[in-house]
Amino acid sequence: MSPGMERVEAVRAAEAPGARRAEPRPSFAAAFTAMAWRQLLRFKTARSRVMNAIVFPLIWLVFFGLGWSAAFNLAGPMVSRLFGGLSYLEFLAPGIVVMSVFTGGFGSGLGIIWDREFGYFKEILVSPAPRPALLLGRLFGDSLTALIQGAIMAVLVSLVAGWPGAVPLLLGLAAAFVAAVASAAMGSFIALSMRSPEGFHMVVNLIMMPMLFISGAFYPIDPLPAWLKAFAYINPLYYAVDLARGLMYGVHSTPLLLDAVGLLAVTAVFTGAAVAKFSKTYIA
Amino acid sequence: MSVLSSSPPLIVKNLRKVYAGGVEALKGISFTVQSGSIFGLVGPNGAGKTTTFRIIATLLKPTSGTAIVDGVDVTKSPLEARKRLVYVPEEVGAYRRLSGREYLEFVVNVYLSARGASRSEIEQALDEAIKLTGLSEEKLSQKMLEYSKGMKRRVQVAWALAVKPRLAILDEPTSGLDVEASYELRRVIAEYARRHGVSVLLSSHNMLEVEYLCDNVALIKSGRIIEMGAPREIVEKYGARNLEEAYMAAIRGGGE
Numbered sequence: 001m002s003p004g005m006e007r008v009e010a011v012r013a014a015e016a017p018g019a020r021r022a023e024p025r026p027s028f029a030a031a032f033t034a035m036a037w038r039q040l041l042r043f044k045t046a047r048s049r050v051m052n053a054i055v056f057p058l059i060w061l062v063f064f065g066l067g068w069s070a071a072f073n074l075a076g077p078m079v080s081r082l083f084g085g086l087s088y089l090e091f092l093a094p095g096i097v098v099m100s101v102f103t104g105g106f107g108s109g110l111g112i113i114w115d116r117e118f119g120y121f122k123e124i125l126v127s128p129a130p131r132p133a134l135l136l137g138r139l140f141g142d143s144l145t146a147l148i149q150g151a152i153m154a155v156l157v158s159l160v161a162g163w164p165g166a167v168p169l170l171l172g173l174a175a176a177f178v179a180a181v182a183s184a185a186m187g188s189f190i191a192l193s194m195r196s197p198e199g200f201h202m203v204v205n206l207i208m209m210p211m212l213f214i215s216g217a218f219y220p221i222d223p224l225p226a227w228l229k230a231f232a233y234i235n236p237l238y239y240a241v242d243l244a245r246g247l248m249y250g251v252h253s254t255p256l257l258l259d260a261v262g263l264l265a266v267t268a269v270f271t272g273a274a275v276a277k278f279s280k281t282y283i284a
Numbered sequence: 285m286s287v288l289s290s291s292p293p294l295i296v297k298n299l300r301k302v303y304a305g306g307v308e309a310l311k312g313i314s315f316t317v318q319s320g321s322i323f324g325l326v327g328p329n330g331a332g333k334t335t336t337f338r339i340i341a342t343l344l345k346p347t348s349g350t351a352i353v354d355g356v357d358v359t360k361s362p363l364e365a366r367k368r369l370v371y372v373p374e375e376v377g378a379y380r381r382l383s384g385r386e387y388l389e390f391v392v393n394v395y396l397s398a399r400g401a402s403r404s405e406i407e408q409a410l411d412e413a414i415k416l417t418g419l420s421e422e423k424l425s426q427k428m429l430e431y432s433k434g435m436k437r438r439v440q441v442a443w444a445l446a447v448k449p450r451l452a453i454l455d456e457p458t459s460g461l462d463v464e465a466s467y468e469l470r471r472v473i474a475e476y477a478r479r480h481g482v483s484v485l486l487s488s489h490n491m492l493e494v495e496y497l498c499d500n501v502a503l504i505k506s507g508r509i510i511e512m513g514a515p516r517e518i519v520e521k522y523g524a525r526n527l528e529e530a531y532m533a534a535i536r537g538g539g540e
Contacts, residue, residue, distance in 0.1 A: 030397030034390050042381045123391070126341050128367035128398035283343045 031129030032137035039111070039141025043148075053107075053149040054156070057100040061160055065092045082220065084251035091251070093161035094244035095217025098176045100153040102212075102237060104146030105180035106204060108139060109187025113197045122283070131279040139188065139271065143180040150176045164248040172244035178263050179240035185270040192277045217241045222253055236270070239263035291355035293317050293368075293451040293483035294340065299349035301335050301507075309335040311507040312349065317451065317500075322477045322484040324498035324515075326491070328535065332507045333487045334374065337453050340485070341371035354450040367399050368450040372440045372457065384424040384431065384439050388413050395447050413446035416472055418465070433460040441469060445476045452476075454486040458493060470497055491528035495519070501527070503534055510534060 069088040072079040083091040115121045124134060154169055164172070187204065194200045214221070214228065215237035221229055232238040243259040246252030252259065294317040301310040310332045317323040325333050338344040340351045342362040351358045358365040382390065392413055396406045414424065417439050428436060437460060444452050457473065458466040474497060476482040488494050494501060495515045503511040503518075511518055511534045515527050524530035 027398040027400065031394050034394045038382070038390055041386060122341075122343055122371070122373050125343055126366055126369075126371045127391075127394055128363065129394050130363065130398075134394075282345050283338060 027128075028130055028133040031127070031133035032140070034129075035134050035137025036141035036144070039108075039138055040144060042111075043145035053100055053104040053146070054153055056103075057096045057153055058156060060099070061089075061092065061096045061157060065089050065096070065160070068092075084220075084253075086249055086251050087161075089161040090249050091245070092218065093157045094172055094248050095215065095241045096157055097150055097154045097172060098179055098215070098237060098240045098244050099212060099217060101146045101150035101173075101176040101180045102183045102240070103208070104149045105143055105183030106187040106208065107146070108142035108184035109189075109191035109200065109204065111138075111142065112188055112191035113194070113200050116191075117197070125281065125283070131281075132275045135188065135275050135278040136271070139181055139184045139274070142184045143177055146180040146184070147173060147177045150180070168248045171247040175240045175243040175247065175260075175263065178267050179236050182236035182240075182263075182267040182270050185267070185274040189270065189274040189277050192274070192281055211235055211237050214238065215241045216245075216253070220253060233262070234266060236263055236266040239266065291352070293319055293354055294323075294485060295350075295352040296336070296340070297350045297352075299336065299339060299351060300347045301332075301339060301344065302347045309507055310339075310346070310349075313502075313504065313507070313509045315502050315509065315512060317483050317485055319483055320477055320481045321499040322473065322486065322497055324494040324501040325485065325487045325504060326489075326494055326501060326531065327504035331504045333504060334455060336504070337371065337373075337455055337485070337487070340451075341369065341453055342366055343371070369453060370395070370444040370447060370449045370451075371453045372437075372444045372455060374455040374459065381427060381429070383427055384417065384419060384435075385414070387428055387439065388417075388424075388443055391443050392447060395443075409446045409448070413443040416442035416446055418468055434462065434465055437461060438465060438469065441473075445472065445480075445482060448476075448480055448482055450483065452482055452484045454484060456487055456489065458488065458490065466493070473497065491531050492526065495527035503531065505535060 065088065069092075072083075072088045079088070080086075112121070115124070127134065150173055154173060158164065158169070186207070190203050190207075191200055194203065210231070212218075214224075214231045214235055216232065217237070221232045221238065224232075239254075239259045239262040242252045242254050243256060243263060246256050246259065254262075296316070297314050298312045299310050299314070300308075300312050302308045313332070313336065315323070315325075325336060327333055335344065339346045340353065340358060342358050342365055345359060353365045354368040356364045356368060388410060392410045393406060396409055401409075417424070417435075419435065419438065423431075423435070428439070431439070437457065441454060441457050444454065454473070458469055461469060470493060473484055473486070477484050486498075498515060500513065501511075501515055501518060502509045511521075513521075518534075519525075519527055519530045522530040522533045524533060
């Protein structure tokens with residue numbers, strides 16, 4: 001018997017029917033969990049990202065929020081109507097929390113850029129796990145880390161703007177989580193479409209600024225001209241901020257249910273686009 | 285899923301790749317890797333080895349031609365193909381923040397559960413992979429960013445073999461390793477091919493290693509295979525003393 005045939009016999013023996021596998025693990029769930037866990041593990045040591053996501057929003061809240069709050073107080077009772085009876089700080093606070101979680105979520109796209117630079121990306125692309133599981137797991141893991149940042153943010157914010165109550169806060173965070181999934185999906189979609197980190201940063205900055213300003217976080221959307229308002233209605237941030245503000249301080253311009261539906265719908269669309277993009281990704 | 289089936293682990297037919305911009309990296313190459321054998325793809329830098337590997341690994345789409353892994357066409361059913369192969373690229377990925385152990389758990393888990401493996405099979409493969417790295421428990425609990433290139437490479441090749449794919453594509457597996465580590469790795473690759481039926485497609489710049497390890501060799505230059513056969517045959521054909529001499533003769537003489 002030639003050496004080749006001997007090897008073949010040896011392998012056949014090892015693969016005999018007796019050696020059957022017991023319970024097959026669902027591969028979608030395994031891939032999803034593994035990816036999500038990996039993203040969380042990365043977060044454990046990425047302190048600079050956490051600091052960034054907390055420090056900047058806090059700076060906004062204190063230097064921007066307190067400043068305007070003081071100015072509006074001078075303006076008198078008209079102001080209350082503008083912000084639905086809330087002080088400007090209370091009006092701004094939910095937006096700051098959402099903003100923190102949202103920008104944290106975009107970091108997911110940045111993660112893809114980094115992974116690609118270091119060759120890790122190839123390994124994921126060659127993995128036999130279903131692509132949707134890999135991307136969704138990644139989005140979920142990144143959104144969870146953004147949520148943790150958001151929770152810290154929410155507590156800090158409450159110290160400045162006033163404690164909204166534990167349940168409203170948690171509900172507000174839930175809305176922020178969905179927005180994080182949306183931003184992670186958007187960031188991933190952009191990262192998968194760009195060739196370079198510079199391109200990614202450019203596009204993200206281009207998109208993020210308008211999204212933040214047309215979200216109702218800093219000023220109410222209602223008085224805006226119709227063409228500008230239209231952008232708000234496809235902006236996941238708008239729904240998230242309105243929902244968070246409604247849940248935390250009771251003021252919102254769109255019915256809460258509509259906000260929730262809008263947020264979930266827009267997030268679903270972005271997530272679907274990112275998954276579709278990733279499923280078709282080749283290196284060249 | 286059986287490691288053994290009736291289809292050869294790899295059949296490449298008339299593979300062509302033209303990159304955007306007009307660079308013709310592969311001009312129609314064909315070769316077959318037999319079950320349980322080790323096949324070496326060698327050639328100068330830029331000859332098309334990595335392009336070939338990437339196409340087979342479903343990372344790149346070929347312009348024309350086919351690559352069939354265990355009976356599965358990589359362009360038509362990439363997901364099915366991925367379940368049957370592993371690809372260890374030349375550049376080592378950076379899992380900086382994971383420890384060696386965490387990384388192994390992650391990849392072995394993802395890879396094997398996609399093949400429908402049971403919990404105990406995954407545990408077994410994980411233990412196997414840990415053993416194959418040849419690294420101490422202490423080393424394995426350190427973050428991978430602290431590993432040398434050689435150590436990262438050993439970790440990657442370890443899991444690539446431990447999951448017992450039908451085809452393992454290793455791009456320069458011993459590059460950056462010292463003599464001991466190279467020796468160990470070669471021994472392990474040979475063992476997995478001979479005893480566990482893992483077929484290996486590898487590239488290397490070390491012709492003596494290729495001569496020692498490979499059952500068959502294809503020499504690729506400027507996107508074309510200019511020589512193919514068992515190392516012995518090629519050495520005799522050129523009347524050389526070893527594969528390195530034969531390689532030099534072939535490269536300087538044959539092809540464009």
